[in-house]
Amino acid sequence: MSRILLNGRKVVGGISEGEALVTKQTISTWGGVHAVKGIITERNHELWGQSFKDKIFVFPAAKGSSGWSTVAQVIRMAGQSPKAMIIRDISSLTGIGAVVMRVPTVTELDKDPTEIIETGDWVKVDADRGIVEITKKK
Amino acid sequence: MVKLAKDEQEMLDGKHGRAQQRAMEILVLYADALGAERFVDTNNVHLFVGFHPYPEVIKILDGDELASKFLLDTDEKIVVDYVKTFNTTHIWAMDLERWKIMGAPESLHMLMESIRKYSIRTGISLSATCTPYQVGNVPTKGEHCAWTESSAVPFCNAVLGARTNTEGAHSAFPSALTGKVPLWGFHLDENRRGTHLVDVHFDVNSIMDWYLLGYYVGEMCQLAVPVYNLKFNRIPNISMLKGLNSAGASSGGIMMYHIIGVTPEAPTMEAAFSGNKPQEAITYGESERRQTYDHLNSAKDNNVDLVNIGCPHYSLEQLRDVAQLLDGKKIHENVDLWIWTAYQLKSIADRNGFTDIIKKAGGQLMTDSCPLNANLFPKGTNIVATDSAKHAHYAPAIGGVDVFYGTMEECIDAAITGKWRGELK
Structure with a gap:
């Protein structure tokens, strides 16, 4: 099993590990996610119908509504949060969204995480130090 | 870590009451999440208070408890005296008068009544629209704002030349309480420059066509700053730009763009890019228009x-x-x-x-x-x-x-x- 280290910076602190759920498509929480069920509901999204609960959720960026953080807060309250988030490009939507989701989150990694990490890889996120450790599933 | 000015440190230390202190706590977390170096003053906030996509998860009706839990993100009950900045509000969950026509349940009406009374008491505007720029909130060029609503943000940035990121409920409310917003993203000159060139070969001349153009370019550009180069010299009006802005912020996350010869920061192509080299050239013509129409x-x-x-x-x-x-x-x-x-x-x-x-x-x-x-x-x-x-x-x-x-x-x-x-x- 090969291991890969990525270095970036903290968005929200904490340490967590788990199985990766990766998309190369941007995420709209409001109108694209069912917060109480914790699944992606945007039609035509490659993760349609999939749950991010307890995953290390890896995605390029947010899109869409300014309701991003409102839905992120409901995801937390409904117990549907991912274990951590790895966001390639931070924005105001994901910045405040991660603050209210309250899960370890990193960004600005030295390589594109949506290229390096694949769904099913085991990923450890040390957000305090901005380090991501990936164990490839194969 | 974000650097705090004296007044910001005082707010964080609680010298101006618990509400401003909690607001500053959130803003510091937010600024650090973004990587902002400091804050800038704002007196123009488009708030997001009267709507929640999951009203069924809201079990409380007390206005102060609602604001504390859902906007200040704490179980502690915090009482806001009066919101500091000028503000407007984004849409609410229902028509506040014709809610029965919408089939809204009585429970939602009671929730809205509670937020309405809270808003009046605390100085929150009852404007309730996704288009604040149509009802008296028209920022001036260069004005620092903290606006929610993805379709309003490009109007603020690109059309008016004012400055905002797309704020969420949890960042806009603290900004309104403190008059502070992280100096980051589209508040800074370097992030407002064009990144992608869009050559528009189709004669975009109806509201529907401006929506289609925005939708296609939003999907292609996501968070980038497109520069529209219109082959047909058309000047869009407010109804058309409303379409362009809302579509580009739905298929993607466009918060800032330029239309050469139309928007205030783009008198020429050189000005629109301000030294940036276009990362990609996008062509929009008859087939892209057809493809977008069929998708929708x-x-x-x-x-x-x-x-x-x-x-x-x-x-x-x-x-x-x-x-x-x-x-x-x-x-x-x-x-x-x-x-x-x-x-x-x-x-x-x-x-x-x-x-x-x-x-x-x-x-x-x-x-x-x-x-x-x-x-x-x-x-x-x-x-x-x-x-x-x-x-x-x-x-x-x-x-x-x-x-x-x-x-x-x-x-x-x-x-x-x-x-x-x-x-x-």
Whole structure:
């Protein structure tokens, strides 16, 4: 099993590990996610119908509504949060969204995480130090 | 770590009360999440207080408890005296007067009443619209703002030359309490420069066409700053830019763009890019337009249940046009016609008789909201016709409905005949 280290910076602190759920498509929480069920509901999204609960959720960026953080807060309250988030490009939507989701989150990694990490890889996120450790599933 | 000025440190230390302290705590976390170096003063916040996509998870009614839990993100009860900045509010969960027409439950009405009273007490505007720029919140060039609503943000940035990121409920409220916003993103010159060139070969000259262009470019550019180079020299008006902005912020996350020769920071192509080298050149022509139109039209059954127009809230121009189309007509018995605008614009529509014309035809002119917020569609709605690419984008995922997208004229035709007969011309 090969291991890969990525270095970036903290968005929200904490340490967590788990199985990766990766998309190369941007995420709209409001109108694209069912917060109480914790699944992606945007039609035509490659993760349609999939749950991010307890995953290390890896995605390029947010899109869409300014309701991003409102839905992120409901995801937390409904117990549907991912274990951590790895966001390639931070924005105001994901910045405040991660603050209210309250899960370890990193960004600005030295390589594109949506290229390096694949769904099913085991990923450890040390957000305090901005380090991501990936164990490839194969 | 974000550097704090003296007044910011005082707020964080609690010298100005618990509400400002909690607001500053959130803003510091937020600024650090973004990587902002410092804050900048703002006196213009478009708040997001009257709507929640999951009203069923809200079990409390006390205004202070609601604001504490859902906006200040704490279980501690924090009492706000009076919000510091000038503000407007984004849409609320329902039309505050005509909520029964929307089929809103009494529980939602009680929740809205509680937030309405809280807002009046704490100095929060009851403007309740996705288009603050249509009702008196028109920032000046260079003004630092903290606006929610993805479709309003590009109006603030690109059209007016003011400065904002797309704020969320949890960042805008603290900004309104403190008058501070992280100096980051589109508040800074270097992030406002164009990144992608869009060569527009099609003559974009209708509201529908501006929506289609925005939707295509939003999908292609995501969070980038597109520079539109129009081969046909057209000057878009407010109704058209409302379409462009809302579509580009639905398929993607466009918060800033330039139209060469039109928007204030782009008198020339050189000014639009300000030294940036375009990362990519995008071409928009007949085939891209067709592809976008087909993508947005998800419905097959041409029996329309609901015609929903006014997303973002209709302009005075659109209210006038729709009233003319409906004058003396009757809408089909199987169809509901909902037209959305801002409360202030409806009062002009009332005076001019537009509201009566719409009512006589069997439609409803509604304010403050839209059906997507609390998922309030008329019972049994399967097929929706709309003239908004934003509504066409979100309605399937939120309401579980299929959508026809076209012009205002095609939507009104569907309302009258009960059938969708639209096509791309």
